[in-house]
Amino acid sequence: MPTIDDLSVRLTDHLDLDEIKRVRRAYFYAEQAHDGQRRKSGEPYVTHPLAVASVLAEMKMDRDCLIAAMLHDVIEDTEIDYQGITDQFGKTVAQVVDGVSKLTHLEFESKAEAQAENFQKMVLAMAEDIRVIIVKLADRLHNMRTLGAMRPDKQRRIAKETLDIYAPIAARLGMRDVQVELEDLAFKSYYPMRAKYIRRSVVKARGQRKDIITDIQDAIKHRLEQENMPGKVTGREKHLYSIYNKMKSENRSFASIMDVFAFRIVTWSVDDCYRILGAVHNLFKPVPGRFKDYIAIPKANGYQSLHTDLFGARNITIEVQIRTEAMDAVASQGVAEHSHYKSGGDGKLSEGSYNRARKWLQGLLEMQQAAGDSMEFIDSVKKDLFPDEVYVFTPKGRILELPRGATPVDFAYAVHTDVGNSCISCRVDRHLAPLSEPLKTGQTVEIITTPRAQPNMAWLSFVVTGKARTSIRHYLKNQQQDESVELGRRLLNQYLAQYETTIEQVDHEQLQSLLVELGFKTLDELLEDIGMGNRMAYVVARCLRPLKGNDEAVFDAADAKVDGKPIAIRGVEGMVMHFARCCHPIPGDSIVGNISAGRGLVVHRSRCRNLNSKRDESTRSIYIEWSDTGDEEYSVVLELQVESQRGIIAQLAMAVSALGANVKQLVSGERDGQLNAVTIELSVTNRVHLARVMKKLRAIRQVNRVTRS
Ligand code: MN
Numbered sequence: 226m227p228t229i230d231d232l233s234v235r236l237t238d239h240l241d242l243d244e245i246k247r248v249r250r251a252y253f254y255a256e257q258a259h260d261g262q263r264r265k266s267g268e269p270y271v272t273h274p275l276a277v278a279s280v281l282a283e284m285k286m287d288r289d290c291l292i293a294a295m296l297h298d299v300i301e302d303t304e305i306d307y308q309g310i311t312d313q314f315g316k317t318v319a320q321v322v323d324g325v326s327k328l329t330h331l332e333f334e335s336k337a338e339a340q341a342e343n344f345q346k347m348v349l350a351m352a353e354d355i356r357v358i359i360v361k362l363a364d365r366l367h368n369m370r371t372l373g374a375m376r377p378d379k380q381r382r383i384a385k386e387t388l389d390i391y392a393p394i395a396a397r398l399g400m401r402d403v404q405v406e407l408e409d410l411a412f413k414s415y416y417p418m419r420a421k422y423i424r425r426s427v428v429k430a431r432g433q434r435k436d437i438i439t440d441i442q443d444a445i446k447h448r449l450e451q452e453n454m455p456g457k458v459t460g461r462e463k464h465l466y467s468i469y470n471k472m473k474s475e476n477r478s479f480a481s482i483m484d485v486f487a488f489r490i491v492t493w494s495v496d497d498c499y500r501i502l503g504a505v506h507n508l509f510k511p512v513p514g515r516f517k518d519y520i521a522i523p524k525a526n527g528y529q530s531l532h533t534d535l536f537g538a539r540n541i542t543i544e545v546q547i548r549t550e551a552m553d554a555v556a557s558q559g560v561a562e563h564s565h566y567k568s569g570g571d572g573k574l575s576e577g578s579y580n581r582a583r584k585w586l587q588g589l590l591e592m593q594q595a596a597g598d599s600m601e602f603i604d605s606v607k608k609d610l611f612p613d614e615v616y617v618f619t620p621k622g623r624i625l626e627l628p629r630g631a632t633p634v635d636f637a638y639a640v641h642t643d644v645g646n647s648c649i650s651c652r653v654d655r656h657l658a659p660l661s662e663p664l665k666t667g668q669t670v671e672i673i674t675t676p677r678a679q680p681n682m683a684w685l686s687f688v689v690t691g692k693a694r695t696s697i698r699h700y701l702k703n704q705q706q707d708e709s710v711e712l713g714r715r716l717l718n719q720y721l722a723q724y725e726t727t728i729e730q731v732d733h734e735q736l737q738s739l740l741v742e743l744g745f746k747t748l749d750e751l752l753e754d755i756g757m758g759n760r761m762a763y764v765v766a767r768c769l770r771p772l773k774g775n776d777e778a779v780f781d782a783a784d785a786k787v788d789g790k791p792i793a794i795r796g797v798e799g800m801v802m803h804f805a806r807c808c809h810p811i812p813g814d815s816i817v818g819n820i821s822a823g824r825g826l827v828v829h830r831s832r833c834r835n836l837n838s839k840r841d842e843s844t845r846s847i848y849i850e851w852s853d854t855g856d857e858e859y860s861v862v863l864e865l866q867v868e869s870q871r872g873i874i875a876q877l878a879m880a881v882s883a884l885g886a887n888v889k890q891l892v893s894g895e896r897d898g899q900l901n902a903v904t905i906e907l908s909v910t911n912r913v914h915l916a917r918v919m920k921k922l923r924a925i926r927q928v929n930r931v932t933r934s
Contacts, residue, residue: 226268226272227275227279228275229249229253232248232275232278232279232282233249235279235282236248236282236291238285239285240287240291248278248292251292251295251314252271252278252295254295254296254299254313254314255271255274255295256269258299258303259274259298259299259302259303262302264371265374265375266371266374267374270298270302273298273367273368273371274294274296274297274298275295276367277295277297277363277364277366277367278291278363280366281294281359281360284561289315289318289356290321290360292318293321293325294360294363296310296314296318297321297322297325297326297360297364300323300326307319307322310322321354321356321360325364327667328348344616345393345397348390348394355560359398359400359561361391362395362400362403362407365387365391366406366407368383369383369384369406369407369414372384372410372414381414381415383411383414384410384411384412384414384415385411387410387411388408388415392407392408392411395559396526398526399524399526399527399555399556399558399559399560400560400561401557401558402558405464408464408466408467409464409466413465416469423465423468423469423479426479427462427483430483434483434486437486437541438460438486441460441486442459442488445458445488445490445505445545448504448507448508449490452504454497454500454504455493456490456547457491457492458488458489458490459488459489461487461488462487484541484542485542485543485544486537486541486542487543487545488543489547489548489553490505490545490546491548491549491550491553492549494549495520495549497549498520498547498548499531501547502531502533502547505533505545508535509535509543510536511533511534511535511536512534512536512542515534516532517531518531519531520548520552527555527559528552528555528559529548530546530556531546531548532544532545532546533547613629614626614628614629615627615628615629615631615665615666616666616667617664617666617668617669617670618667618668618670619669619670619671620669620670625640627690628689628690631664631688631689631690632660632662632663632664632687632688632689633660633662633664633670633672634648634660634684634688634693635664635688635692636664637651637672637693638688638690638692638693638696640672642692642696645693647674647675647676647677648660648672648673648678649673649675650673651672652671652673653668653669654668654669655669655671661684679700680696680701682697684697706753708756708802708825709753709754709756710749710756712756712802712826713754713755713762714752714756715792716755716792716820716847717752717755717762717766719792719847720762720763720767721766721770723766723770724766726770726771728748728769732769732772735769735772736748736769739751739765739768739769757825758820758825758845792818792847792848792849792850793850793852794818794826794828794849794851794852802826802827802828803825803826804828804859805827805830807829807835808829808830808833809860809862810828810859811861811911811912812910812911813851813915814851814912815830815831815832816829816830816831817830817831817836817846817847818846818848818849819836819845819847820847826847828849856910858887858908858909858910859910859911860889860906860907861906861907861909861915862906862933862934863905863907863918863931863932863933863934864902864904864931864932864933865877865902865903865930865932866901866902866928866929866930867901867925867927867928867929868899868927868928868929869896869899869900869901873901873927874891874893874903877891877922880918880924881905881921881922883921884914884917884918884921886909886914886918888905888906889908890906891903891904891905891906919933
C-alpha cells in the first residue's frame with residue numbers, strides 16, 4: 226500500500242517542491258474530509274483518492290490534476306462543497322472535482338448498445354476540462370482494480386459500464402495503457418469463464434510460440450544491425466479482451482488469431498521509420514493491401530505509426546508496427562501524454578487543460594501540414610473531442626442527440642412529430658422551463674402535451690433542427706388550409722340558405738362546370754379561396770343557386786344576407802379566424818365578422834369604432850354569432866378609476882382571481898390627485914362571467930368606476 230510519502234518522492238520527477246507541498250496538503254485535506262469512512266475492502270477511504278492520484282502521477286499529470294484526484298470524491302461523499310474547495314485550492318481544481326462528481330451521477334442504465342456511443346460522446350461533452358475525463362478514468366481504473374470487494378451484481382454492472390463506456394473513451398483519447406487494463410479487468414469480471422479459457426489457451430500457446438518469436442525477432446534485429454539502423458525490437462502479445470473481441474466480431478478461431486505474431490520497432494526519427502520499413506519488407510514478403518501509413522495520416526486521437534503485415538514461414542503472419550519514441554509515448558498515453566502540451570520555457574503547468582488540449586490539436590495540425598494533408602482531419606479530431614451536439618435524456622432514459630442550441634421544441638419533434646405538434650410546455654430536470662430555452666448535455670427533458678394544442682408560429686424563430694422547422698411549417702399550412710375550407714363552406718352555405726339549399730345538395734354538374742370555369746380542381750380549393758377572403762361567397766352562391774325552369778333568381782343574394790342565418794363561430798382562434806385586439810369580443814357580445822382578402826376573418830364587437838373606418842373595397846362584413854362555447858378563455862380589458870391607497874392593486878387582483886378570471890396584465894396609469902387610472906387585462910369565459918367580475922370590482926369601496934374599454 227503506497228503512502229503519501231511514496232507519492233511525494235515519485236512526484237519530484239516532474240513537479241517542484243512547492244507544487245508537491247500543495248498536493249500533500251490536498252491529501253491531508255481529503256483524509257480529514259473522509260475521516261471515519263471506509264472502502265468496501267475495509268481500508269480507510271483516503272487510500273482510494275491516493276491511489277487515483279498515484280495512477281495520474283505515473284502519467285506525469287500536472288499539479289491541479291493531482292490535487293483534483295485527491296479531492297475527487299469530496300463533494301460527492303462529504304459535507305464539503307464546491308465553494309469550500311474553491312477557497313482552499315482555487316477554481317480550476319474545484320471545477321475538475323465538480324465535473325467528476327457530475328459524471329458519477331450519470332448512471333448508464335439502458336442496455337441498448339446503440340446508446341453506448343452517444344453516452345461516450347455525452348461524457349466527453351460534459352467535461353469542458355479534459356482533466357475531468359482523465360481523473361474519472363483513473364478513478365474507474367482503481368475501482369476496477371479493487372472490484373472484488375463489491376457485491377457480485379454491482380461488480381457486473383460496473384464491469385459492463387466499463388466495457389461499454391469508459392474503455393472506449395480511453396481508446397478515443399488514445400490512452401491505450403488505460404484502455405487495455407480497463408478492458409482486461411472488466412472482461413475477467415463480466416465473463417469470468419471466457420476470460421479463464423482464453424487465458425489458459427494463451428499460456429499453452431506461449432510455449433510453442435516462444436521459439437518462433439525469438440527467431441523472427443533475431444532476424445529483424447540482425448537485419449537492422451547490418452543496415453546500421455537504430456531500433457528496439459519487441460514482441461507484442463494481444464491482451465485477452467482484444468483476442469475475445471476478434472474471435473467474436475471477426476468470427477475467427479483462437480488458433481487463427483494465435484497464428485499472428487506481432488512486433489514493434491521503436492526508433493529515433495521519422496526518416497528511420499521509413500528506412501526500417503524498407504528493410505523489413507526486404508526481409509519478409511509484405512501482405513498486399515495491409516500497409517498503413519499512420520505517420521502521414523495520424524488517427525483521430527493522434528496515434529502515429531507505420532503498420533505492415535508480412536508473410537512468415539509455416540503459414541504465419543507477422544504484424545509489424547514501426548514508430549519513433551515520441552509516437553510510442555502517445556500511443557500508450559494519448560491525450561494524457563504531457564510532452565504534447567508542455568507550456569513555454571518556465572516549466573509551469575498551470576494553464577487550463579482545455580487550452581492544453583487545444584495545443585495538442587494544434588500540434589496535430591502542424592504534423593498534418595508537414596505531411597501535406599488536410600483540414601478535414603483536424604475537424605474530425607475536434608468533433609471527436611468537443612462535440613457540437615448536446616445529449617439529453619427522455620424521462621425513460623433514452624438518449625437523444627441534438628445539435629447545439631436545440632430547444633425543448635426540437636426535442637419534442639425529435640421524439641415524434643405528434644409530440645411536437647401537441648406540446649404545450651416542458652420540464653427540464655423536473656422544473657418547468659420555457660420551450661425556447663437551449664438544452665444542455667445531461668439534462669432530462671419531459672414534454673407536456675395536450676390533444677388540443679397546436680404548433681405556434683413563433684416557434685419557427687428559435688427551433689434549430691430541420692425536422693422541427695419542416696413539421697411546424699407543414700402543420701401550419703395544413704391547418705390554415707383546413708380552417709379556410711371549413712370557413713369557406715360555412716360562408717357559402719350561409720348564402721346558399723337563401724335558395725334553400727346547401728353546398729352538399731347543389732346540382733353536381735352545375736358545381737363541376739363552375740369549378741372548371743374558375744380553374745379549381747376540387748371543391749375544397751374553391752372553399753379555401755372563399756375562406757381566405759379571396760372570393761366572395763355570395764357571388765359563388767348565386768352561380769350555384771338551383772335553376773327552376775326558366776325562373777331566374779329574383780333577388781340579389783347580397784341583399785339577402787340580412788335575412789340569412791348568421792354563421793356560428795366557435796370560440797377558438799385559429800389561422801383564419803382572429804378576435805380583434807381593438808374591442809376584445811367575448812361570448813355574449815353582439816359581433817360582426819370582417820373578411821378581407823388573404824387575411825381571413827376578424828371578429829369585432831358590433832359596437833367597435835374600428836369597424837367603420839376599416840371598411841374598404843377589399844373588406845366585407847359578415848353576419849356572425851356565437852355558437853356554443855365551452856370553457857375557453859377570452860381576453861378583455863377593463864378600465865378602472867380607483868382611490869389611491871396602499872394595497873389597492875393587490876385587492877383588485879384578488880377580487881378578479883377570486884372569480885376564476887386570470888389577470889394577464891395590470892397597469893397602474895396616470896394619477897390625478899387622489900385618483901388612479903388602472904387598466905386590467907383579464908381572461909373570462911363569457912359576458913356573464915365578465916359581469917360578475919365587474920360587479921365584484923365595483924363592490925370595492927375605493928373603486929369609483931369600472932368600464933370595459
Ligand atoms: Mn472515486
